[in-house]
Amino acid sequence: MNFLRNLLAAIIGCLIAFGIMFIMFLLFVSLVSGAEDGVVIQDNSILKLQMPQPIKDYVGNNEADPFASLFGQAQGLDEILHAIQVAKTDKDIKGISISNNFIMAGLAQTQAIRKALKDFKESGKFIYTYSDFYMQKDYYLASVADSIFLNPVGGMDFKGLSTEVLFYKDLQEKTGVKMEVIRHGKYKSAVEPFLASEMSDANRTQIKELLSSLWDTMVADISEGRHLSEDNVNSIADTLGGRSPKFAKASGLIDDILFFDQYEDKIREAISLDSIEEINYVSLKDYTKRSNKKSIKKGKEKIAVVFAQGEILYGEGGPNIIGQGIITKALVKARDDDKVKAIVLRVNSPGGSALTSDIIWREIELAKAKKPVVVSMGNVAASGG
Secondary structure, eight states, rough: HHHHHHHHHHHHHHHHHHHHHHOOOOOOHHHHHHHHHHHOOOTTTEEEEEOOOOSSOOOOOOTTOOGGSSSSSSOOOHHHHHHHHHHHHHHTEEEEESSSSSOOHHHHHHHHHHHHHHHHHHHTOOEEEEEEEEEEHHHHHHHSSSEEEEEEEEEEEOOOOOOOOOOHHHHHHOOOOOOOOOOSSTTOTTHHHHHSOOOHHHHHHHHHHHHHHHHHHHHHHHHHHOOOOOHHHHHHHTTTTTTTTTHHHHHOOOOOOOHHHHHHHHHHHTOOTTTTSOOOOOEEEHHHHHTOOOOOSSSEEEEEEEEEEEOOSSSSOOOOOOHHHHHHHHHHHHHOTTTTEEEEEEEEEBBBBBBHHHHHHHHHHHHHSSEEEOOOOOOOOOOOO
């Protein structure tokens, strides 16, 4: 009898010990996971939107994305847009601060971020922006903010768009080195600098149309964001009305002229902090670690987004190269997935190999036979792109 009692006690003791060990293991895993996260979002936090690195459309950091393994690891436009969307409904994020943000992105990408910020404001949360010097594209992004501030000895580049083309025909004649090029079509102007000494009428027309379209879009958005007429915005650019902080404020391009510590006082006031309290900033890099794990839209049916970015070259391809290998795999995977109801092909490419472009085109045609395929053009979609 004592033997059975002791045996039962031993078994129960072992079970309790294993149970305690299992609980400790779970706690350990939780702590390690939290340490890897390295991000604690406190109440009354401010998302610090700084993007110091070049921005690409997609870089595959989202572990839940089935196409993530096809690309290298870095921060991309998709992460930035998703982080802003998540922050919109995050109760711990009270606003966004954009400061000294020399954005390295194309105008299409900048516009996409600006639209996401505009949507963020619909939550009732604020966006403040500050800079020592606003480049024109940075100001375009900043113009969506509730308030814009500039350093007292800072400046602003706001003068419209222009472009220049270098021509090499005379250089070839002087050096005896001649480029052998093939050109088809009067608007195919990539090789024009090697064939002429000045811009053709066709090329001048298309460049003018492109710049006018881009500038008109910027003016319309800035006009809406700053409550200025489009004629007024154009006049400010023509007369360099933002060339100094005082002129910029008088023109209505900015709200006030402040030093950075005074700007932070504005933020403290907006989130009801005392002047001696520290502002709890959350960097975009840290916040994306959290936002990437949160899905805003859920459902069984999905739309696959296939990113084609970079020069088009024959081969497998990579983060900055469009090759038939990676793109074909992604298209086939999306085409054969019954949960994917449509495919969006995001193109950001100056062109390249005609053969590779044709192979990808054929795969798109096969995908179209099974489900809708829509093309979204990024900063550039030229030639093979």
